[in-house]
Amino acid sequence: MLRNTDVPTYLTYGRTAKTDDIGSVHIEKVMDRRSLHNGHVAAHQHTQLVQLCQWTSGGGTYAIDDRIIPFTAPTFVFMPTQVVHGFDVLDGSDAIVISLKDAEMTTSSFFRSPPYRDTLILNGSESPRPSPLITTLMEAGYDRYRQNPATAEGVVCGLANAILAEAATLARMQDSKATRPADHRIADLIEMHFRDSWSVSEYARQLGCTPYQLNAMARTTCGHSLKRLISDRRLLESKRLLAFTIRPIETIAAEIGLPDPAYFSRFFHRLTGLSPRDWRRQWLEKTAHPSTDAPPNTFL
Structure with missing residues (x-):
């Protein structure tokens, strides 16, 4: 680890x-x-x-x-x-x-x-x-x-x-949905700006549509609202930082665009059922003691 x-x-x-x-x-x-x-x-x-x-x-x-x-x-x-x-x-x-x-x-x-x-x-x-x-x-x-x-x-x-x-x-x-160009454009924009606290209107403006049209597009091509997609991307980034760095939780909160550590903890708990600290501890325990029940070698 x-x-x-x-x-x-x-x-x-x-x-x-x-x-x-x-x-x-x-x-x-x-x-x-x-x-x-x-x-x-x-x-x-x-x-x-x-x-x-x-x-x-x-x-x-x-x-x-x-x-x-x-x-x-x-x-x-x-x-x-x-x-x-x-x-x-x-x-x-x-x-x-x-x-x-x-x-x-x-x-x-x-x-x-x-x-x-x-x-x-x-x-x-x-x-x-x-x-x-x-x-x-x-x-x-x-x-x-x-x-x-x-x-x-x-x-x-x-x-x-x-x-x-x-x-x-x-x-x-x-x-x-993975083959749809709309999914591509939405994912690109979220990747660029998920840390920036953009509103749905700002994303819609960049894509040349209304907020209603953007949410409809997101649900059709990605299965979730735009806010949910942004939350999922922030959650993934916070998990990466918790798992693979030793940065303090308040620093991680700021890095993913949620500078209030208390709000970040509530956000993380709502999506995972664990506090950031508990999630990091469980991850470290899991990776420090990987399963030894791997199946025997197989060859092509």
């Missing part, structure tokens, strides 16, 4: 140099860096890279934002930029990891759709297992990169398109 004031930001795990140092594409296996992490990758985020990860053996647990997710191979994970994540895995676990410059993905309109702005996991639990096609394409990318990294970029980016298209088809994204 991370104890530093801030969540570290990496390119590939453990590397903080400029993205240009690794080019637009980088592929490796998780256990290539075993000496660095020994199966425990602490919470971190990537601001410039997206990652495609195919677990080919073993299993363990992911920590993604405020969630603990158990998994066994085969499991596929797509990790977009700026998502706090880490994992603990059993001996014998390994995965292929394709890291791509975010710009390489966003040049295609396909990757600007919401499915590729959110974490996507295919683990056979709440979603299907990854298909043999995903496994084949991930292995093809790894083999091509090993042959000559300097000439692999075009091939790997093409494979990444195919892998994510297949992953989206398998998952079916579980909610048709």
Whole structure:
């Protein structure tokens, strides 16, 4: 469990140099860096890279934002930029990891759709297992990169398109609203301004509609009112800060746009049933003593 004031930001795990140092594409296996992490990758985020990860053996647990997710191979994970994540895995676990410059993905309109702005996991639990096609394409990318990294970029980016298209088809994204442009625009605006205490009218003005139209759009495309969506985003950010930093609660309250600590505590309790302090304590206890009942290793 991370104890530093801030969540570290990496390119590939453990590397903080400029993205240009690794080019637009980088592929490796998780256990290539075993000496660095020994199966425990602490919470971190990537601001410039997206990652495609195919677990080919073993299993363990992911920590993604405020969630603990158990998994066994085969499991596929797509990790977009700026998502706090880490994992603990059993001996014998390994995965292929394709890291791509975010710009390489966003040049295609396909990757600007919401499915590729959110974490996507295919683990056979709440979603299907990854298909043999995903496994084949991930292995093809790894083999091509090993042959000559300097000439692999075009091939790997093409494979990444195919892998994510297949992953989206398998998952079916579980909610048709994810494909609607209105959902995209609302999410973008909330991401930019959830800390700013904007009124619904201010959001509506930016989107060129009335507050009534905006709330109707939000309910249709996202399933909730705009205020609820803003609250959900503030809650997620507060959980990230409680879990992965040691900042005081009053500082966290101010950072998410609720500068009154008492009001923030009521807000947090209303949505979680716990005070911020109790939630942080439970999180620390849960991550300090992860479950040891992980299933045995399975291999593709």
